[in-house]
Amino acid sequence: MAQRLLLRRLVSLTFTKSSAPVRSRSSVVLPSLSSLSRHGTGPSIQHQAGPPTTRRFSKSPACSVTFNIQDQLDFTDRVINSKTPVVVDFHASWCGPCRTLGPRLEKMVAKQEGKVIMAKVDIDDHTDLAIEYKVTVVPTVIAVKDGDVVDKFVGVKSEDELEVFIKKLI
Structure with a gap:
């Protein structure tokens, strides 16, 4: 179990440190829809993931x-x-x-x-x-x-x- 938790932590750090923009699943799976939106036949939908958010706790x-x-x-x-x-x-x-x-x-x-x-x-x-x-x-x-x-x-x-x-x- 400890190995699984360590692996999970390592994987999450790897994804967190990645600086490449992340495309939405729809733009990866359905490239034809992305090309349609670039040709003006549909709305342009480009999703990019922002930086990971961290929880902040009150210091009251x-x-x-x-x-x-x-x-x-x-x-x-x-x-x-x-x-x-x-x-x-x-x-x-x-x-x-x-x-x-x-x-x-x-x-x-x-x-x-x-x-x-x-x-x-x-x-x-x-x-x-x-x-x-x-x-x-x-x-x-x-x-x-x-x-x-x-x-x-x-x-x-x-x-x-x-x-x-x-x-x-x-």
């Missing part, structure tokens, strides 16, 4: 405690170089236990009132980070302080166990 104070990692540079900037201890939640959208742990973890981090922040890493989107931090099972949560991993756990934990985990980080 309400959202500053929990954030989604966008890429490797974002991870380095917001987690490794953070002065505040960071709880990193490696999860996947298809993972049932992740859906249970995520809100619990967010709630416990929010209770700390800024003493700890939380980064969420989707392993399907960021396979390279999952491999780098030896994430083999989701959910996996690591604690990062001053750029170093100081603690880690795998699986769903109760709120009391999460509180103990976070208190050790502060």
